[in-house]
Amino acid sequence: MADEQKPDGPQASPPGGAAKPAPPKPAAAAAGHAAPPKPPAVMAATPWDSELARELKERFGERIRETSTYLGQNFIVCQPDAAVAIVEYLKLEADFDYLVDITAVDWPKRAERFDLVYILYSFARNERIRIKTYINDGDRPQSAVRVHATANWLEREVFDMFGIEFAGHPDLRRILLPEEWDGHPLRKDYGIIQQDQRWVRENLNIESGQ
Amino acid sequence: MNLLKKVFLVDLFQGLWVTFRNQNPKFIYTEQYPAERPKVAERYRGAPRLNVNPENGETLCIACNLCALACPEALIVVTSERNEETRRKELTTFTYDTSRCMFCGLCEDACPVDALELTQDFELATYTREGQIWDRQMLEEGPKPTPYRC
Amino acid sequence: MPDATFLDSTELVLNMGPQHPSTHGVLRVILKLDGEKVLGTECVIGYLHRGVEKIAENRTYAQFNPYVDRMDYVAAVSNGLGYCLAVEKLLNVEAPPRAQAVRVILTELNRIASHLLWLGTHALDIGAITPVFYCFREREEALKIFEKYCGARLTTHAFRIGGLQYETYDGFEQDIRAFCDMFLPKVDEYEELLTNNRIWVGRLKGIGVLTADECKEYGVTGPVLRAAGVKWDLRKAQPYSGYDKYEFDIPTGRNADTYDRYLVRMEEMRQSVRIMRQAVAGLPEGPIMGKVGKVIKPAVGEAYVSIEAPKGELGYYVVSDGSTQPYRVRVRPPSFVNLQSLDRMVSGGLVADVVAIIGTLDIVLGEVDR
Numbered sequence: 005m006a007d008e009q010k011p012d013g014p015q016a017s018p019p020g021g022a023a024k025p026a027p028p029k030p031a032a033a034a035a036g037h038a039a040p041p042k043p044p045a046v047m048a049a050t051p052w053d054s055e056l057a058r059e060l061k062e063r064f065g066e067r068i069r070e071t072s073t074y075l076g077q078n079f080i081v082c083q084p085d086a087a088v089a090i091v092e093y094l095k096l097e098a099d100f101d102y103l104v105d106i107t108a109v110d111w112p113k114r115a116e117r118f119d120l121v122y123i124l125y126s127f128a129r130n131e132r133i134r135i136k137t138y139i140n141d142g143d144r145p146q147s148a149v150r151v152h153a154t155a156n157w158l159e160r161e162v163f164d165m166f167g168i169e170f171a172g173h174p175d176l177r178r179i180l181l182p183e184e185w186d187g188h189p190l191r192k193d194y195g196i197i198q199q200d201q202r203w204v205r206e207n208l209n210i211e212s213g214q
Numbered sequence: 215m216n217l218l219k220k221v222f223l224v225d226l227f228q229g230l231w232v233t234f235r236n237q238n239p240k241f242i243y244t245e246q247y248p249a250e251r252p253k254v255a256e257r258y259r260g261a262p263r264l265n266v267n268p269e270n271g272e273t274l275c276i277a278c279n280l281c282a283l284a285c286p287e288a289l290i291v292v293t294s295e296r297n298e299e300t301r302r303k304e305l306t307t308f309t310y311d312t313s314r315c316m317f318c319g320l321c322e323d324a325c326p327v328d329a330l331e332l333t334q335d336f337e338l339a340t341y342t343r344e345g346q347i348w349d350r351q352m353l354e355e356g357p358k359p360t361p362y363r364c
Numbered sequence: 365m366p367d368a369t370f371l372d373s374t375e376l377v378l379n380m381g382p383q384h385p386s387t388h389g390v391l392r393v394i395l396k397l398d399g400e401k402v403l404g405t406e407c408v409i410g411y412l413h414r415g416v417e418k419i420a421e422n423r424t425y426a427q428f429n430p431y432v433d434r435m436d437y438v439a440a441v442s443n444g445l446g447y448c449l450a451v452e453k454l455l456n457v458e459a460p461p462r463a464q465a466v467r468v469i470l471t472e473l474n475r476i477a478s479h480l481l482w483l484g485t486h487a488l489d490i491g492a493i494t495p496v497f498y499c500f501r502e503r504e505e506a507l508k509i510f511e512k513y514c515g516a517r518l519t520t521h522a523f524r525i526g527g528l529q530y531e532t533y534d535g536f537e538q539d540i541r542a543f544c545d546m547f548l549p550k551v552d553e554y555e556e557l558l559t560n561n562r563i564w565v566g567r568l569k570g571i572g573v574l575t576a577d578e579c580k581e582y583g584v585t586g587p588v589l590r591a592a593g594v595k596w597d598l599r600k601a602q603p604y605s606g607y608d609k610y611e612f613d614i615p616t617g618r619n620a621d622t623y624d625r626y627l628v629r630m631e632e633m634r635q636s637v638r639i640m641r642q643a644v645a646g647l648p649e650g651p652i653m654g655k656v657g658k659v660i661k662p663a664v665g666e667a668y669v670s671i672e673a674p675k676g677e678l679g680y681y682v683v684s685d686g687s688t689q690p691y692r693v694r695v696r697p698p699s700f701v702n703l704q705s706l707d708r709m710v711s712g713g714l715v716a717d718v719v720a721i722i723g724t725l726d727i728v729l730g731e732v733d734r
Contacts, residue, residue: 047665074665075453101580104670105696109683121681123668123696127580127594130601134668154583157704165417180410180733189418190692196422220562229557233494243501255508257530259515286427318430318521319514323529332515 049074056098056133063093079134084120087137088146091122095151100124100133103152106159108166112192117141118168122148139168147173165190182207248362254334259317261335262310264353265328273354274329277303284324289314310353312338313346335359375403378715382411386489386719389729393706393718400714405707409700412733420693425451425525425660428690433519435695436731439478441470441510442673444523447693449604450669450680451525452654454662462650463527464606469540469643470513470522471605472636476547477506478674479629479636483554486626486723490567495557502550509539526656540644544637551633559627568623572709572721575620582705586676586698587632588725591617591624598672610642622724629726661688675699675726695734699727 049072057071060080067086072079082090094100102125109119116138125132139145147170148155159170160179167188170176177183184207186200201212219225245252254260265274277294289311294303322332337359340346380393387393390411396403416435420428432447433440445467452458459467484499507517512533514522522528558564574584576592589596597614599607615631617624662684670679676698685691702725709721 048663049665075456075667077667103583104677105668105679105681105694107681107694107696109692123679123681127596132668152583153581154701154704157700161700178410180413182410189415192421194418196418225560225562229494229561232553232557236498243504255512255515257513257515257533258511284427286423286430316430316519317516318519319516319529320427320430 047074049079052078052080054078059098060090060093064090077132077134079136081136081138084137084139084143084145087120087122087135088148088151090135091124091148092151094124094126094133098126099128100126100131102127103148103154103158104132106148106155106162108162108168108190110166110190110192114138115140118143118166120145120162120168141167144169144171146171147176149173164188167191254336256334258334258336259319259322259332261333261338261357262312262315262321262348262353263331263333263335263356264308264350265331266354273305273350274327275305275308276327276329277305278326280324280326281321281330284320286318286320287311287314287316290321305350308350308353310348311346312348313343380718382408387722387729388485388727389732391703391722391727391729391732393722395715395718397715400716402710402713402715402718405710405718407703407706409703409729409732412729414734416734417693417695420690422689424688425662425690428693429524430519430521432695433521434730435697435734436673436675436678436699436728437518438481438728439474439674440518440520441474441522442478442671442678444521445471445605446669446671446673446678446680448523448525449671450667450682451660451662451690452656453667453669454665454682454684455525455656455660457526457654457656459527459605459654460651461606461648463652463654465643465647466528466532466652467523467605468607468610469640469647470510470520472640472643473506473509473540473543475636475674476633477503479633480506482629482674482723482726483626486720486726487558489719489723490564492558492561492564495554498550498554498557502547505543505546509536509543512536512539524653525660527651527653529653531652537644537647540640544641544644548634548637551630555630559630565623567717567720568626568724569621570619571622571713571717572724573619573621574705574709578705578708579620582708583701584676584705586673586702586726587625587628588676588702588705590615591628592620593618598670598677602670604669604671607639609646610639612639622720625724659688661686670696673698675728675731676702678731697731697734699725699729699731703727703732 052071052073061068061071064082064086067083069081069083104123104125107121109121111117111119118139118141120137120139122135123132124135137145145168147159149159149172156175157179159173160176162168163170163176164178164180165188178185182203185203187194204210204212266272267274277292279292282288282290282292291309292305293307294305297304317332319332321330333356335357338357376397378395378397380387380395382390382392392408392411394406394408396405416431419431429444429447432443436443480499480503484496487495510520510522511517513536514520514530574588574592576594579589579592579594593616595614595616600614612635615628615635617628664684664686666681666683668679668681670677677696678698679696681694681696682690683692706721706725710718
């Protein structure tokens with residue numbers, strides 16, 4: 005996954021220099037091929053180096069893929085099985101005692117479909133940190149309920165909206181939508197006005213909700 | 215709380231005194247609607263109106279479609295035809311669906327010529343759903359609520 | 365004569381259904397009771413779920429702005445502030461100082477309006493019918509100012525990404541000063557009605573205790589956390605929109621019960637007046653809109669920005685994929701997270717206290733369900 009910052013695109017024309025508007029694809033033009041496609045834009049995150057980042061890297065080694073910062077907000081990307089372990093370590097050793105949010109983002113075209121994001125805050129340090137992992141459709145990440153009780157409803161909502169099941173959650177059911185609803189609305193393949201027609205017909209006795 | 219205050223219900227009487235103080239008729243602020251309609255602010259986001267040039271009665275709208283693009287609910291439909299003489303677009307129909315409108319004001323902000331404006335009219339009730347979809351004439355004249363006399 | 369065992373009740377499941385005058389919206393609480401004692405509860409929410417986060421993925425950044433007002437509909441200005449700050453963070457722009465000052469004034473006025481509604485409805489739930497009239501009378505004055513400024517009383521859409529749309533109207537400063545002068549004695553009036561009233565104290569003291577550790581465990585923020593003794597307010601800890609320029613105190617409580625939360629919120633209203641007075645006195649001149657292009661297209665990235673809404677920490681996690689529409693907007697609603705702690709606070713208490721505790725959490729179902 006290309007998350008590291010790439011240098012400016014391969015077609016950057018030489019700065020200043022050539023007064024003529026030379027086509028900025030020298031190699032391709034010479035070879036006579038079509039212009040190479042632009043790389044997909046990625047977040048311009050820069051590496052984050054601090055005592056906390058070093059401690060985490062030391063403790064978790066390979067399981068942390070990167071520690072970066074973007075716009076002054078620090079985040080780390082880790083392997084899915086390490087996420088709850090990191091949350092627990094941060095709570096016990098680094099004073100990050102407040103779980104602000106758990107959420108997910110759906111990237112359907114990516115190999116690992118979902119971004120699972122934990123946002124933590126430390127009262128003592130007055131610092132916020134984001135922990136991101138990439139998981140596949142069908143993966144069952146570990147539940148964070150035993151570390152922070154807040155995770156109960158937050159994970160239920162992620163399950164409801166995205167269909168990500170959490171292993172070890174005491175009560176994994178839908179929270180915002182009715183229990184018998186089919187489908188997970190915040191996935192990108194769920195239409196904006198799509199509804200579970202079967203549920204609407206059975207429970208509301210009308211043909212359609214629209 | 216000391217015993218005397220407790221027995222003589224001093225705290226409860228204190229609260230009751232506040233209530234009795236407010237019984238003074240000068241504190242009545244009920245608005246007797248519909249006999250007196252409230253005066254809303256100048257910037258109030260109420261019924262939409264298509265403004266018309268007061269001198270020649272022509273519409274100010276230039277059919278640029280910016281309001282339709284700005285609307286979050288996409289409920290404005292603007293059609294226009296090209297006038298061959300002046301080589302400009304002229305407005306033919308303008309449809310505004312007030313049933314879905316959330317009166318956010320984005321269309322009013324987007325209009326470059328101040329043709330579309332949200333006025334202070336707030337009595338927009340109709341008896342049918344179709345009546346909520348306003349055409350150009352309704353937009354230029356505005357809603358005409360029945361004045362009730364009590 | 366029926367046998368005495370006939371009266372042996374097993375657990376009674378009582379449904380405090382979605383239609384209930386005291387649940388502050390469509391909240392269903394399933395109570396398991398043993399006589400009058402509450403053994404456990406379960407909250408069923410989702411009756412007001414409108415899919416705001418899904419809508420965000422289908423609108424442009426500026427078009428989504430009116431939708432956020434409708435989440436916490438009693439304090440719409442704060443929602444707008446949080447969203448605008450989050451998108452401004454992604455764009456890496458800051459609103460100009462005049463815009464920031466006006467934003468602070470309107471947000472604090474909004475905090476007062478929200479707390480007034482809280483006080484009125486909380487008192488009404490507990491049985492004191494008079495405060496609701498007085499609170500709404502003051503709230504009316506605050507809503508009049510919103511109406512004069514942006515055109516709407518409740519779903520204000522007051523801020524835009526990058527600053528403000530409207531310049532302050534003529535007489536804005538006089539109106540704010542007049543409101544502040546009028547309002548402080550009224551807070552004393554509410555206190556006169558309630559604070560030392562034995563019925564009020566009896567119904568609120570010692571009810572719904574949620575200690576500081578429990579608050580942090582459940583992720584509860586806002587006045588509930590402050591009543592537990594934690595002196596933490598995002599306006600001071602991570603100031604935004606120029607809050608570091610103003611002097612104000614953070615009220616805290618000691619016993620973490622419902623009575624302390626009431627006192628904390630009353631004091632917060634007074635501090636809000638203090639902030640408003642300072643902001644109006646030092647209102648800078650200048651532009652009201654920052655350097656934001658006509659089309660808002662932030663770079664690829666994500667940001668999480670949170671503000672101190674009247675109900676707690678309201679956060680927006682916005683993910684951008686470089687286009688004009690946000691890729692994902694996650695709203696971290698304070699009422700949703702605070703509502704989780706209801707079970708902890710209510711269990712073991714009496715059923716009459718359930719209503720008081722729901723009221724003291726200050727939830728708005730529009731925010732819980734989005």
